[in-house]
Amino acid sequence: STSICKPKDNSVANDTSPVATTLTAVPKLPSLPTYSPLQERVQRPASYDWHQSGGIVCIAVYTRWQHVTTRHCTVAIVNNVLSVDIIIQDQSYRLALELAKKVVSDNFKVSMGSGRSGKLTIELRKVEEAVRWSNIGRTLPGNDTTQLLDDRERVYHRCHLVGKESLTRDILLLTLRCPPHLYLPVPTGYHNYLRIPDSILCKPYTAVPASLDVHAFTTQQAAAAPGNLLHYLIKVYEDGAMSSALDELSVCEEEGLTADAEEDSSLVEVTLAEGEHVNSLISGGCDPPVTDVALLAAGTGITPMLSVMLDAIADNRRVLLLFFNKTEEDIPWRVELDALSAKHPPLLQVQHVLSAASAAWRGKTGRVTLQLLDELLPVADGHKNVSLAVCGPRGFTDTALKLFDELSYVGEEYHAFVG
Ligand SMILES: Cc1cc2nc3c(=O)[nH]c(=O)nc-3n(C[C@H](O)[C@H](O)[C@H](O)COP(=O)(O)OP(=O)(O)OC[C@H]3O[C@@H](n4cnc5c(N)ncnc54)[C@H](O)[C@@H]3O)c2cc1C
Structure with a gap:
């Protein structure tokens, strides 16, 4: 079997979790219809271009993968540096650009092209709406490159716990809010690692839909914005190191927190999505x-x-x-x-x-x-x-x-x- 959740540090190396890590890879039988994602391997590399219209700068990414949705695309804008990570099957396509001029870091949109074109568009708002850009900015190391998801460095983003609800005697529904400059979704079949800040406690969890509503789930995929919510069903074990630590987090109810406060007991660190299509x-x-x-x-x-x-x-x-x-x-x-x-x-x-x-x-x-x-x-x-x-x-x-x-x-x- 193929590991889809390769531990990248000691805190998870001995994980004996009761739920899901691997996807069984079974030898292919030639006479049967194939269900292997490898059959759909994307042949041409992804690419991007950009254009502007008034106060908007649009970056179009051509992933050439029919299954791509906005839930495969993480976008962050920090200090006017745009970082985009798009999951394309078992790979990650990355943009890293120091933008030519200032954009509004907490007001961007990610949307999908029509049909299954594999195109994603990231729409940025200029701070100086009337000023035309002569170029998109400076490319940073790693820009316009693709690497295996398994090889991608695990980076943690600080999110706030904004909701905690008991669903059963030992299962909690936790809701995290991403910071205002970050859109961090989790596509179907993928998971991410949660970590308690400043600790070695870190385990994988599978994000679940906000609600069991097909329409809401599919329309949420059509357009996406920063500061999104992530939902998890967590089974709390009395003697479980990570699940009890998650249970003990406080819920933050204040608006507009920056996720920087060292003392904030509602903070959870979250990786980009990992796993397999x-x-x-x-x-x-x-x-x-x-x-x-x-x-x-x-x-x-x-x-x-x-x-x-x-x-x-x-x-x-x-x-x-x-x-x-x-x-x-x-x-x-x-x-x-x-x-x-x-x-x-x-x-x-x-x-x-x-x-x-x-x-x-x-x-x-x-x-x-x-x-x-x-x-x-x-x-x-x-x-x-x-x-x-x-x-x-x-x-x-x-x-x-x-x-x-x-x-x-x-x-x-x-x-x-x-x-
Ligand atoms: C890809 C992936 C996705 C996951 N998604 C979720 C999720 O969405 N929600 C969720 O609640 N968990 C999920 N898990 C499990 C999660 O990562 C932790 O393993 C789990 O929360 C227990 O961690 P802990 O530190 O609290 O418990 P630990 O300290 O590791 O142990 C907790 C308890 O579990 C018992 N235990 C340990 N291993 C097993 C086992 N294999 N079978 C039965 N009991 C066992 C121990 O005896 C102990 O009582 C996922 C795991 C993987 C690999």
């Missing part, structure tokens, strides 16, 4: 296209599945979510999940499976078994192309993968996030 494996990009997506999640293994699910519904794929928890009370976002499936009845089916259900529970019970999967999972035929994904504690994932094999799903039809 999984979207095309699940919601499209292969031929023939996937029609049915089945997602198996246990506990906080739901985190990568939520964006996948919204993307797949937006792409008109049928989605079956099998969500394994102990009791009804342990199901995070249960009401929201059930409301989403009620809103998209032909497309989304949510099936809860409880291992310690109360006597009143009328739904599925037990653990992940051959009988359960045989009964519920979609089967590929002339009209259906099926894709499966699994995420949860190691034992859960291993069992599910074994059962996929027993049910004759082939390696390219499924993948696993394993820790």
